[in-house]
Amino acid sequence: MASYFSRQSLVYKGKSLDIKKITNNTNARNSRSSRPYTAFNDVFNSTDKALKEVLDLNVSKETETTLMNSHVINSVTALEVYYKDILDSIFKLCKPSSFEKKLKKLHDKTYKIDDLLDMYVHRIHPLSLIANNLSFQNTYNIDKVFTIIIEEPFFKKIKAGKYRFKDNPEKEFSLEYKQLELLQELFDMRHELIHNPNANYSINKDIYFKIQAAQNVVMFSDFVLGQYISDNIDPEIEEMQDKLKH
Numbered sequence: 075m076a077s078y079f080s081r082q083s084l085v086y087k088g089k090s091l092d093i094k095k096i097t098n099n100t101n102a103r104n105s106r107s108s109r110p111y112t113a114f115n116d117v118f119n120s121t122d123k124a125l126k127e128v129l130d131l132n133v134s135k136e137t138e139t140t141l142m143n144s145h146v147i148n149s150v151t152a153l154e155v156y157y158k159d160i161l162d163s164i165f166k167l168c169k170p171s172s173f174e175k176k177l178k179k180l181h182d183k184t185y186k187i188d189d190l191l192d193m194y195v196h197r198i199h200p201l202s203l204i205a206n207n208l209s210f211q212n213t214y215n216i217d218k219v220f221t222i223i224i225e226e227p228f229f230k231k232i233k234a235g236k237y238r239f240k241d242n243p244e245k246e247f248s249l250e251y252k253q254l255e256l257l258q259e260l261f262d263m264r265h266e267l268i269h270n271p272n273a274n275y276s277i278n279k280d281i282y283f284k285i286q287a288a289q290n291v292v293m294f295s296d297f298v299l300g301q302y303i304s305d306n307i308d309p310e311i312e313e314m315q316d317k318l319k320h
Contacts, residue, residue: 099205237297
């Protein structure tokens with residue numbers, strides 16, 4: 075009889091650990107750009123570009139509404155992808171001492187021995203469980219998770235920053251509190267579209283401000299979290315990166 079560890083067709087049988095979901099999430103992550111902000115733009119632009127192209131054709135109101143609904147849903151998906159990916163990058167690139175003591179605050183679940191065996195057989199890294207079980211579909215959760223990571227209020231941190239861009243160096247940009255409110259409204263709208271569809275539900279032009287707010291929050295988040303990674307990068311990874319440069 076083949077041993078537990080040599081079975082080639084181990085099937086998930088409804089236990090507390092969803093191996094298939096974790097594996098699918100890991101495979102999806104590996105298929106995206108290794109740069110979380112680039113992955114966000116790739117997902118976001120897939121419907122943003124299509125929407126602009128179709129609107130130029132003077133389509134019917136029904137078609138416009140359908141595409142706009144899809145863009146709302148996809149924009150929130152892109153944002154959630156970003157926060158999962160950037161958390162994954164922190165675990166992969168930062169020195170373990172920068173996050174080890176924070177893990178229990180992010181993921182306080184316990185696992186049975188058969189769950190642990192499944193993880194071993196399927197070669198699932200324990201850190202993969204954390205992002206897999208976190209939700210980034212509201213502003214509260216985003217703020218909570220990354221406040222734990224950087225050890226200071228996350229949204230307060232990104233709002234306090236003043237940023238300049240290479241193509242417009244004379245002007246400073248910052249994130250306003252109103253944009254966080256608009257982002258939450260976008261989350262709420264996406265929830266309604268998926269879980270409580272209503273034929274009379276209409277999206278007005280204000281949706282563009284909500285979507286722009288989502289882009290801005292991700293952009294300013296990336297400034298702060300990118301700096302956190304740079305400040306806490308694992309020396310071995312830093313050394314490897316230096317060798318690749320030379």
